[in-house]
Amino acid sequence: MPPAPPSTPILATRGLVSGYDGSRVLHGVDIAIPEGGVLALLGRNGVGKSTLINTIMGLVRPMAGSVTVAGQEVAGARPDRIAKLGVGLVPQGRRVYGPLTVAEHLDISDRSGRQGAWTRERVIDLLPRLGERMRNRGDQLSGGEQQMLAIARALLTNPTILLLDEPSDGLAPAIVQQVGEVVREVCAAGMTVLVVEQNLRLALSVADHVVVMQKGAVHWDVSVDEFRRNRTRAEELLGI
Numbered sequence: 440m441p442p443a444p445p446s447t448p449i450l451a452t453r454g455l456v457s458g459y460d461g462s463r464v465l466h467g468v469d470i471a472i473p474e475g476g477v478l479a480l481l482g483r484n485g486v487g488k489s490t491l492i493n494t495i496m497g498l499v500r501p502m503a504g505s506v507t508v509a510g511q512e513v514a515g516a517r518p519d520r521i522a523k524l525g526v527g528l529v530p531q532g533r534r535v536y537g538p539l540t541v542a543e544h545l546d547i548s549d550r551s552g553r554q555g556a557w558t559r560e561r562v563i564d565l566l567p568r569l570g571e572r573m574r575n576r577g578d579q580l581s582g583g584e585q586q587m588l589a590i591a592r593a594l595l596t597n598p599t600i601l602l603l604d605e606p607s608d609g610l611a612p613a614i615v616q617q618v619g620e621v622v623r624e625v626c627a628a629g630m631t632v633l634v635v636e637q638n639l640r641l642a643l644s645v646a647d648h649v650v651v652m653q654k655g656a657v658h659w660d661v662s663v664d665e666f667r668r669n670r671t672r673a674e675e676l677l678g679i
Protein backbone atom coordinates (compact mmCIF):
# COMPACT_ATOMS: atom_id res chain seq x y z
CA MET A 440 0.00 0.00 0.00
CA PRO A 441 1.38 3.47 -0.79
CA PRO A 442 2.15 5.57 2.27
CA ALA A 443 -0.70 7.89 3.33
CA PRO A 444 -0.14 11.47 2.17
CA PRO A 445 0.95 13.80 4.98
CA SER A 446 -2.13 15.53 6.34
CA THR A 447 -2.43 19.24 5.59
CA PRO A 448 -1.77 21.26 8.72
CA ILE A 449 -4.79 23.28 9.79
CA LEU A 450 -2.53 26.29 10.47
CA ALA A 451 0.80 26.88 8.77
CA THR A 452 3.19 29.71 7.96
CA ARG A 453 5.95 29.42 5.35
CA GLY A 454 8.77 31.90 4.91
CA LEU A 455 6.73 34.49 6.79
CA VAL A 456 8.38 37.91 6.85
CA SER A 457 6.71 40.66 8.85
CA GLY A 458 7.40 43.74 10.94
CA TYR A 459 6.56 47.38 11.38
CA ASP A 460 7.09 50.44 9.17
CA GLY A 461 9.36 48.55 6.79
CA SER A 462 11.62 47.16 9.51
CA ARG A 463 11.62 43.38 9.73
CA VAL A 464 10.87 41.47 12.91
CA LEU A 465 10.10 38.03 11.43
CA HIS A 466 12.71 36.75 8.98
CA GLY A 467 11.00 33.80 7.30
CA VAL A 468 9.06 31.83 9.91
CA ASP A 469 7.81 28.28 9.22
CA ILE A 470 5.40 26.66 11.65
CA ALA A 471 2.75 23.99 11.13
CA ILE A 472 0.03 22.73 13.47
CA PRO A 473 -2.08 19.65 12.72
CA GLU A 474 -5.78 19.64 13.60
CA GLY A 475 -6.15 19.35 17.38
CA GLY A 476 -2.45 20.07 17.94
CA VAL A 477 -1.29 22.42 20.70
CA LEU A 478 1.87 24.35 19.91
CA ALA A 479 3.67 26.41 22.57
CA LEU A 480 5.61 29.28 21.05
CA LEU A 481 8.48 30.21 23.34
CA GLY A 482 11.39 32.63 23.26
CA ARG A 483 12.95 35.54 25.08
CA ASN A 484 11.32 38.97 25.15
CA GLY A 485 11.23 40.73 21.83
CA VAL A 486 12.01 37.76 19.55
CA GLY A 487 8.75 38.29 17.64
CA LYS A 488 6.21 35.91 19.22
CA SER A 489 3.38 38.47 19.38
CA THR A 490 4.31 39.72 15.92
CA LEU A 491 3.86 36.17 14.60
CA ILE A 492 0.46 35.78 16.28
CA ASN A 493 -0.72 39.19 15.10
CA THR A 494 0.49 38.54 11.56
CA ILE A 495 -1.40 35.22 11.47
CA MET A 496 -4.52 37.09 12.68
CA GLY A 497 -4.11 39.79 10.00
CA LEU A 498 -3.45 42.58 12.49
CA VAL A 499 0.09 43.05 11.17
CA ARG A 500 0.56 42.93 7.41
CA PRO A 501 3.13 40.39 6.21
CA MET A 502 5.89 41.57 3.85
CA ALA A 503 6.40 38.12 2.31
CA GLY A 504 5.56 34.46 2.80
CA SER A 505 2.43 32.50 3.38
CA VAL A 506 -0.16 31.87 6.09
CA THR A 507 -2.65 29.08 5.48
CA VAL A 508 -5.77 28.15 7.43
CA ALA A 509 -7.03 24.69 6.49
CA GLY A 510 -5.01 24.98 3.29
CA GLN A 511 -6.46 28.38 2.32
CA GLU A 512 -4.01 31.25 1.80
CA VAL A 513 -4.80 34.19 4.10
CA ALA A 514 -1.55 36.19 4.20
CA GLY A 515 -2.51 39.85 3.93
CA ALA A 516 -6.24 39.21 4.48
CA ARG A 517 -8.21 41.36 6.91
CA PRO A 518 -8.67 40.15 10.50
CA ASP A 519 -12.45 39.79 10.10
CA ARG A 520 -11.99 37.42 7.15
CA ILE A 521 -9.42 35.38 9.08
CA ALA A 522 -11.80 35.26 12.06
CA LYS A 523 -14.61 34.04 9.77
CA LEU A 524 -12.37 31.18 8.63
CA GLY A 525 -12.24 30.09 12.27
CA VAL A 526 -9.23 31.76 13.87
CA GLY A 527 -9.85 33.25 17.33
CA LEU A 528 -7.45 35.47 19.27
CA VAL A 529 -6.99 35.99 23.00
CA PRO A 530 -4.75 39.04 22.73
CA GLN A 531 -1.85 40.05 24.91
CA GLY A 532 -3.08 42.47 27.57
CA ARG A 533 -6.63 41.04 27.26
CA ARG A 534 -8.11 44.14 25.53
CA VAL A 535 -11.18 44.31 27.77
CA TYR A 536 -13.21 47.54 27.43
CA GLY A 537 -13.56 49.32 30.80
CA PRO A 538 -17.03 50.82 30.29
CA LEU A 539 -18.68 47.67 28.85
CA THR A 540 -20.20 45.00 31.10
CA VAL A 541 -19.26 41.34 30.84
CA ALA A 542 -22.66 40.65 29.23
CA GLU A 543 -22.08 43.39 26.65
CA HIS A 544 -18.66 41.97 25.76
CA LEU A 545 -20.23 38.55 25.25
CA ASP A 546 -23.12 40.00 23.20
CA ILE A 547 -20.63 41.49 20.74
CA SER A 548 -18.87 38.15 20.25
CA ASP A 549 -22.21 36.33 19.99
CA ARG A 550 -23.36 38.66 17.24
CA SER A 551 -20.14 38.82 15.24
CA GLY A 552 -18.94 35.24 15.64
CA ARG A 553 -19.64 31.92 13.93
CA GLN A 554 -22.35 29.55 15.17
CA GLY A 555 -21.16 26.36 16.79
CA ALA A 556 -20.71 24.24 19.86
CA TRP A 557 -19.33 27.06 22.03
CA THR A 558 -22.62 28.55 23.18
CA ARG A 559 -22.88 31.13 25.94
CA GLU A 560 -24.08 28.40 28.35
CA ARG A 561 -21.07 26.20 27.59
CA VAL A 562 -18.67 29.10 27.96
CA ILE A 563 -20.17 30.13 31.32
CA ASP A 564 -20.06 26.51 32.38
CA LEU A 565 -16.32 26.53 31.68
CA LEU A 566 -15.87 29.96 33.32
CA PRO A 567 -18.50 30.12 36.09
CA ARG A 568 -16.97 33.22 37.69
CA LEU A 569 -17.99 35.21 34.61
CA GLY A 570 -21.59 34.13 35.12
CA GLU A 571 -21.52 35.84 38.53
CA ARG A 572 -19.98 39.01 37.07
CA MET A 573 -22.34 39.50 34.09
CA ARG A 574 -23.43 43.01 35.12
CA ASN A 575 -19.97 44.18 36.15
CA ARG A 576 -18.01 46.50 33.91
CA GLY A 577 -14.68 45.51 32.42
CA ASP A 578 -12.82 47.94 34.68
CA GLN A 579 -14.40 46.36 37.78
CA LEU A 580 -12.91 42.94 37.02
CA SER A 581 -9.70 41.51 38.48
CA GLY A 582 -6.87 40.63 36.08
CA GLY A 583 -7.84 36.97 36.26
CA GLU A 584 -11.49 37.74 35.50
CA GLN A 585 -10.46 39.93 32.58
CA GLN A 586 -8.37 37.04 31.23
CA MET A 587 -11.35 34.70 31.58
CA LEU A 588 -13.48 37.26 29.72
CA ALA A 589 -10.88 37.50 26.93
CA ILE A 590 -10.96 33.68 26.60
CA ALA A 591 -14.79 33.60 26.71
CA ARG A 592 -15.04 36.25 24.02
CA ALA A 593 -12.76 34.28 21.70
CA LEU A 594 -14.54 30.95 22.35
CA LEU A 595 -17.96 32.47 21.61
CA THR A 596 -16.81 33.18 18.06
CA ASN A 597 -16.48 29.37 17.69
CA PRO A 598 -12.93 29.22 16.38
CA THR A 599 -11.34 26.04 15.11
CA ILE A 600 -7.92 27.53 15.88
CA LEU A 601 -7.28 29.55 19.03
CA LEU A 602 -4.31 31.92 19.33
CA LEU A 603 -3.45 32.76 22.94
CA ASP A 604 -0.90 35.50 23.61
CA GLU A 605 0.53 35.22 27.14
CA PRO A 606 -2.66 34.24 28.96
CA SER A 607 -0.92 34.12 32.36
CA ASP A 608 0.80 37.51 32.05
CA GLY A 609 0.63 39.58 35.23
CA LEU A 610 -1.54 37.12 37.15
CA ALA A 611 -1.00 35.78 40.69
CA PRO A 612 0.18 32.13 40.86
CA ALA A 613 -3.21 30.78 42.03
CA ILE A 614 -4.92 32.52 39.12
CA VAL A 615 -2.28 31.28 36.66
CA GLN A 616 -3.24 27.77 37.75
CA GLN A 617 -6.94 28.49 37.05
CA VAL A 618 -6.13 29.91 33.62
CA GLY A 619 -4.01 26.80 32.95
CA GLU A 620 -6.95 24.55 33.82
CA VAL A 621 -9.22 26.46 31.45
CA VAL A 622 -6.69 26.26 28.62
CA ARG A 623 -6.23 22.54 29.27
CA GLU A 624 -10.01 21.99 29.06
CA VAL A 625 -10.23 23.90 25.80
CA CYS A 626 -7.37 21.82 24.37
CA ALA A 627 -8.97 18.60 25.64
CA ALA A 628 -12.14 19.56 23.73
CA GLY A 629 -10.05 19.17 20.56
CA MET A 630 -9.25 22.81 19.77
CA THR A 631 -6.14 23.51 17.70
CA VAL A 632 -4.08 25.97 19.78
CA LEU A 633 -1.08 28.23 19.34
CA VAL A 634 -0.06 29.62 22.72
CA VAL A 635 2.65 32.13 23.55
CA GLU A 636 3.46 31.72 27.21
CA GLN A 637 6.33 32.80 29.48
CA ASN A 638 5.22 30.42 32.22
CA LEU A 639 7.07 27.30 31.12
CA ARG A 640 5.22 24.97 33.46
CA LEU A 641 1.85 26.13 32.06
CA ALA A 642 3.10 25.99 28.47
CA LEU A 643 4.43 22.43 28.80
CA SER A 644 1.32 21.24 30.62
CA VAL A 645 -0.94 22.11 27.67
CA ALA A 646 1.28 21.69 24.59
CA ASP A 647 2.29 18.64 22.58
CA HIS A 648 4.84 20.55 20.53
CA VAL A 649 7.24 23.45 21.16
CA VAL A 650 8.74 26.05 18.87
CA VAL A 651 11.48 28.25 20.28
CA MET A 652 12.10 31.49 18.40
CA GLN A 653 15.26 33.52 18.34
CA LYS A 654 15.69 36.85 16.57
CA GLY A 655 12.55 36.53 14.46
CA ALA A 656 13.18 32.97 13.29
CA VAL A 657 12.37 29.44 14.40
CA HIS A 658 15.39 28.12 16.23
CA TRP A 659 14.09 24.83 17.65
CA ASP A 660 11.00 22.87 16.65
CA VAL A 661 10.46 19.82 18.85
CA SER A 662 7.94 17.65 20.66
CA VAL A 663 7.33 18.45 24.31
CA ASP A 664 9.04 15.18 25.27
CA GLU A 665 12.16 16.08 23.29
CA PHE A 666 12.13 19.57 24.81
CA ARG A 667 11.97 18.11 28.33
CA ARG A 668 14.87 15.74 27.54
CA ASN A 669 17.07 18.71 26.52
CA ARG A 670 16.55 20.84 29.57
CA THR A 671 19.97 22.51 29.32
CA ARG A 672 19.40 23.64 25.76
CA ALA A 673 15.92 24.86 26.67
CA GLU A 674 17.22 26.88 29.59
CA GLU A 675 20.02 28.35 27.48
CA LEU A 676 17.62 29.44 24.72
CA LEU A 677 15.05 30.87 27.06
CA GLY A 678 17.52 32.45 29.50
CA ILE A 679 16.01 30.74 32.55
Ligand SMILES: Nc1ncnc2c1ncn2[C@@H]1O[C@H](COP(=O)(O)OP(=O)(O)OP(=O)(O)O)[C@@H](O)[C@H]1O
Nearest residue numbers: 459460464482483484485486487488489490491531
Ligand atom coordinates in the same frame (compact mmCIF):
# COMPACT_ATOMS: atom_id res chain seq x y z
N1 LIG B 1 3.37 47.97 17.11
C1 LIG B 1 4.70 47.94 16.99
N2 LIG B 1 5.36 48.91 16.32
C2 LIG B 1 6.71 48.87 16.18
N3 LIG B 1 7.50 47.89 16.69
C3 LIG B 1 6.91 46.91 17.38
C4 LIG B 1 5.48 46.87 17.57
N4 LIG B 1 5.18 45.75 18.28
C5 LIG B 1 6.36 45.12 18.53
N5 LIG B 1 7.39 45.81 17.99
C6 LIG B 1 8.81 45.42 18.04
O1 LIG B 1 8.95 44.16 17.41
C7 LIG B 1 9.90 43.36 18.12
C8 LIG B 1 9.25 42.04 18.50
O2 LIG B 1 8.20 42.30 19.43
P1 LIG B 1 7.13 41.19 19.84
O3 LIG B 1 6.15 41.85 20.76
O4 LIG B 1 6.63 40.50 18.66
O5 LIG B 1 8.06 40.18 20.67
P2 LIG B 1 7.67 39.07 21.72
O6 LIG B 1 8.56 37.93 21.46
O7 LIG B 1 6.21 38.83 21.69
O8 LIG B 1 8.10 39.75 23.08
P3 LIG B 1 7.36 39.91 24.48
O9 LIG B 1 7.53 38.61 25.16
O10 LIG B 1 8.13 41.01 25.12
O11 LIG B 1 5.92 40.27 24.19
C9 LIG B 1 10.36 44.18 19.31
O12 LIG B 1 11.58 44.79 18.96
C10 LIG B 1 9.28 45.21 19.47
O13 LIG B 1 9.79 46.41 20.00
